[in-house]
Amino acid sequence: MNSLHEIQVPASQAQGVMDHINGDRLMQMLRQLASFGMRNDSGVSREALTPTELEARQWLCSLFTGSQYQWVIDDAANLLLRREGTCPELAPVMTGSHIDTQPVGGWLDGAYGVMAGLEVLHALDDAGIQTRRAIEVVAWTNEEGSRFSPGAMGSSAFSQPDRLIGFLEAQDNDGHRFESARDAALQVTPAAKKAALGHPVHAYIEAHIEQGPVMELGGYSLGVVSSIQGVRWYEVTVHGNSAHAGTTPLMARQDALLTAATMVSQLGAEAAARNDHALRLTVGRFEVSPGSINTVADRVTFSVDIRHPQESELIAMQDLLGSVLERNVGTCTHEVRLLMQRSPTLFDDHVLSVLSAAVVATGVPHCSLGSGAFHDAMYLADCCPAAMLFVPSIEGISHNAAENTHTADLVAGAKALAFALVTLAIT
Amino acid sequence: MNSLHEIQVPASQAQGVMDHINGDRLMQMLRQLASFGMRNDSGVSREALTPTELEARQWLCSLFTGSQYQWVIDDAANLLLRREGTCPELAPVMTGSHIDTQPVGGWLDGAYGVMAGLEVLHALDDAGIQTRRAIEVVAWTNEEGSRFSPGAMGSSAFSQPDRLIGFLEAQDNDGHRFESARDAALQVTPAAKKAALGHPVHAYIEAHIEQGPVMELGGYSLGVVSSIQGVRWYEVTVHGNSAHAGTTPLMARQDALLTAATMVSQLGAEAAARNDHALRLTVGRFEVSPGSINTVADRVTFSVDIRHPQESELIAMQDLLGSVLERNVGTCTHEVRLLMQRSPTLFDDHVLSVLSAAVVATGVPHCSLGSGAFHDAMYLADCCPAAMLFVPSIEGISHNAAENTHTADLVAGAKALAFALVTLAIT
Numbered sequence: 020m021n022s023l024h025e026i027q028v029p030a031s032q033a034q035g036v037m038d039h040i041n042g043d044r045l046m047q048m049l050r051q052l053a054s055f056g057m058r059n060d061s062g063v064s065r066e067a068l069t070p071t072e073l074e075a076r077q078w079l080c081s082l083f084t085g086s087q088y089q090w091v092i093d094d095a096a097n098l099l100l101r102r103e104g105t106c107p108e109l110a111p112v113m114t115g116s117h118i119d120t121q122p123v124g125g126w127l128d129g130a131y132g133v134m135a136g137l138e139v140l141h142a143l144d145d146a147g148i149q150t151r152r153a154i155e156v157v158a159w160t161n162e163e164g165s166r167f168s169p170g171a172m173g174s175s176a177f178s179q180p181d182r183l184i185g186f187l188e189a190q191d192n193d194g195h196r197f198e199s200a201r202d203a204a205l206q207v208t209p210a211a212k213k214a215a216l217g218h219p220v221h222a223y224i225e226a227h228i229e230q231g232p233v234m235e236l237g238g239y240s241l242g243v244v245s246s247i248q249g250v251r252w253y254e255v256t257v258h259g260n261s262a263h264a265g266t267t268p269l270m271a272r273q274d275a276l277l278t279a280a281t282m283v284s285q286l287g288a289e290a291a292a293r294n295d296h297a298l299r300l301t302v303g304r305f306e307v308s309p310g311s312i313n314t315v316a317d318r319v320t321f322s323v324d325i326r327h328p329q330e331s332e333l334i335a336m337q338d339l340l341g342s343v344l345e346r347n348v349g350t351c352t353h354e355v356r357l358l359m360q361r362s363p364t365l366f367d368d369h370v371l372s373v374l375s376a377a378v379v380a381t382g383v384p385h386c387s388l389g390s391g392a393f394h395d396a397m398y399l400a401d402c403c404p405a406a407m408l409f410v411p412s413i414e415g416i417s418h419n420a421a422e423n424t425h426t427a428d429l430v431a432g433a434k435a436l437a438f439a440l441v442t443l444a445i446t
Numbered sequence: 447m448n449s450l451h452e453i454q455v456p457a458s459q460a461q462g463v464m465d466h467i468n469g470d471r472l473m474q475m476l477r478q479l480a481s482f483g484m485r486n487d488s489g490v491s492r493e494a495l496t497p498t499e500l501e502a503r504q505w506l507c508s509l510f511t512g513s514q515y516q517w518v519i520d521d522a523a524n525l526l527l528r529r530e531g532t533c534p535e536l537a538p539v540m541t542g543s544h545i546d547t548q549p550v551g552g553w554l555d556g557a558y559g560v561m562a563g564l565e566v567l568h569a570l571d572d573a574g575i576q577t578r579r580a581i582e583v584v585a586w587t588n589e590e591g592s593r594f595s596p597g598a599m600g601s602s603a604f605s606q607p608d609r610l611i612g613f614l615e616a617q618d619n620d621g622h623r624f625e626s627a628r629d630a631a632l633q634v635t636p637a638a639k640k641a642a643l644g645h646p647v648h649a650y651i652e653a654h655i656e657q658g659p660v661m662e663l664g665g666y667s668l669g670v671v672s673s674i675q676g677v678r679w680y681e682v683t684v685h686g687n688s689a690h691a692g693t694t695p696l697m698a699r700q701d702a703l704l705t706a707a708t709m710v711s712q713l714g715a716e717a718a719a720r721n722d723h724a725l726r727l728t729v730g731r732f733e734v735s736p737g738s739i740n741t742v743a744d745r746v747t748f749s750v751d752i753r754h755p756q757e758s759e760l761i762a763m764q765d766l767l768g769s770v771l772e773r774n775v776g777t778c779t780h781e782v783r784l785l786m787q788r789s790p791t792l793f794d795d796h797v798l799s800v801l802s803a804a805v806v807a808t809g810v811p812h813c814s815l816g817s818g819a820f821h822d823a824m825y826l827a828d829c830c831p832a833a834m835l836f837v838p839s840i841e842g843i844s845h846n847a848a849e850n851t852h853t854a855d856l857v858a859g860a861k862a863l864a865f866a867l868v869t870l871a872i873t
Contacts, residue, residue: 231693264728266658266818277714283707301691312749322739391693
């Protein structure tokens with residue numbers, strides 16, 4: 020747990036908005052959004068900038084029409100709803116997440132953060148409260164990265180606009196360019212005001228489902244997310260020699276598959292032996308050439324995904340990876356390529372203090388934890404004070420049709436979000 | 447080594463034909479056959495019943511036109527050249543192999559056995575020798591099985607004709623049926639006499655390249671093949687649970703890939719620890735679902751190919767497989783399916799004695815060994831006395847453009863084949 024009550028907040032307004040959070044209205048909005056791409060198994064298929072996702076964007080833009088509201092769309096097709104503050108010249112307080120899903124995703128991943136933000140606006144209206152700073156609710160483009168790679172394009176480009184030019188070239192599996200898909204999104208929301216990418220943000224809070232089992236196992240309804248763990252992705256290629264399975268003695272083989280399997284097995288065993296509950300090590304890809312039942316494999320390529328909240332442990336794990344490969348390569352040869360690395364993201368102390376006060380105000384069991392998954396907040400943290408708020412995932416399930424969260428937790432999350440956003444926007 | 451000199455052969459005629467083996471003519475025929483499907487890298491692409499292979503069949507049928515020769519084609523498109531004997535009513539002595547190749551194969555696999563057989567006929571003609579029994583040289587259809595599965599269709603159907611009806615339904619990757627391809631083969635060789643599948647055979651000898659490194663390592667030019675090892679093919683499926691690589695603690699995972707890799711690694715280690723030079727254990731396929739870099743795998747399917755010359759060892763290895771899987775399955779589940787099994791083939795003692803005398807007669811270093819690969823002779827052994835003769839493969843390389851054998855060894859093989867076939871055909 021972070022220490023709580025670190026800051027004195029003018030609690031009356033924040034509490035007032037929190038008390039106007041309407042759970043039924045929140046659930047109704049979540050169900051409406053889920054209807055775009057809903058599957059028979061209750062999963063949602065709404066990949067970034069597909070016709071289904073464009074329909075969901077049009078529905079979004081039909082909400083909150085009124086004098087103090089303005090929908091804005093930027094060059095990355097991030098869709099943003101601004102509720103004006105009494106001091107429009109001040110940097111806004113921002114919240115949000117994404118509305119795109121995995122090819123087969125759940126109804127809450129991303130969607131929850133956007134809908135919870137909109138519910139806070141409803142509650143502000145119901146409470147009749149004007150904030151000094153504008154509050155902005157944003158739906159970042161292509162967080163999942165399943166259709167166009169990389170993920171989190173929208174928030175990444177918002178944080179550093181010169182990244183956009185590279186993203187425009189990205190293609191999906193059918194050869195559609197991200198740029199054309201982005202243009203289609205601009206066209207279907209003509210009422211949204213066009214804006215350049217990026218602007219100063221006073222603070223960013225993203226509400227999200229945990230996507231893991233930690234909170235449920237601990238009995239927590241809310242989690243203040245202090246960090247996003249760092250990650251390193253590697254591609255290991257083992258080169259052997261293809262040979263006839265019937266004629267080649269075991270001793271005369273350079274068996275890329277057996278060698279790679281032993282490397283993976285050892286990596287798993289050594290990672291487990293560290294007894295570090297924060298460590299994640301995953302081999303998710305393992306591709307064999309030629310992949311024939313009666314031919315000794317001449318090449319295997321496998322991935323290694325290592326995550327940890329501490330950079331020093333990522334470095335230690337890279338050393339361990341190197342030594343396990345070296346020790347097991349035998350008569351084969353190998354090469355390792357670092358595909359991606361990102362250092363741990365430490366969220367802003369002040370925003371974390373505000374969030375801690377907010378979860379205390381809800382009166383539900385809460386904890387502080389790190390995020391195992393990436394989120395748009397990771398990129399926002401590069402350009403403004405940021406933090407995240409988690410609600411638990413039932414059985415830790417996510418990226419799956421069965422993804423779900425108890426209604427009471429979803430409502431508690433919206434209340435805490437309201438408390439925190441208002442606290443930040445009135446001070 | 448088998449004991450030699452077990453039988454007394456009327457060596458003069460056999461020796462006479464052997465002495466008329468013409469190495470230049472043999473190499474010339476081999477190079478001519480290789481020109482059908484020759485690649486820039488010296489590999490040969492001549493899969494079964496493709497237009498290229500049909501051209502090679504037409505070229506074959508243009509050879510040996512004369513009163514004592516007759517080309518015959520049966521319902522499996524096996525192409526057979528009969529050199530009539532003085533007692534046509536006696537069952538013929540048969541030799542041969544196949545002229546189809548892997549998608550990218552070498553120039554000798556199969557081709558050598560057919561061309562060596564034809565060279566024996568040339569030598570018989572040159573020596574002016576008539577044998578009591580007819581000698582038949584056969585090119586079996588679709589030994590490789592790479593275009594139409596299973597392999598060795600021609601010899602399998604010859605051995606047991608009722609198998610043909612099932613083979614006719616086989617389709618290649620482009621949806622072409624084996625039956626149509628077979629019909630095309632029948633049409634392009636109108637001069638070949640049509641014949642029903644299967645007929646009594648006095649003895650069958652197949653000359654072939656070793657396709658492994660054993661003979662070269664031992665310095666042998668010829669090998670008498672006493673057996674073809676038995677084989678069992680298994681498909682192992684490991685079921686886990688897909689989960690987010692970033693959020694799911696190591697202890698909370700059911701990681702199908704890590705589990706399967708550990709199974710494979712242990713299998714390899716335990717197989718090696720048996721120190722049995724005759725044992726072959728190969729995992730050649732390893733397929734992962736979903737195969738995503740940041741998702742814990744929910745399913746892996748891998749193959750296990752186990753071979754040994756003794757059935758009892760195949761059974762012991764099946765037990766070992768079961769115990770390794772059981773011991774390592776952890777929180778995952780698994781199932782095993784036996785895809786195929788074939789007991790060891792023990793070749794005929796008399797034919798082996800004749801072959802042993804033949805390799806002694808050549809005067810080159812020779813050995814007795816088992817075959818690690820399958821061959822048409824495996825099916826012929828089901829219907830007649832059979833055995834095989836190996837020449838070494840340089841560096842053990844086969845199913846590869848680099849496949850090769852020293853000319854002297856190819857010639858020595860043809861000489862031994864001549865000696866053995868004549869011995870069998872005159873007695």
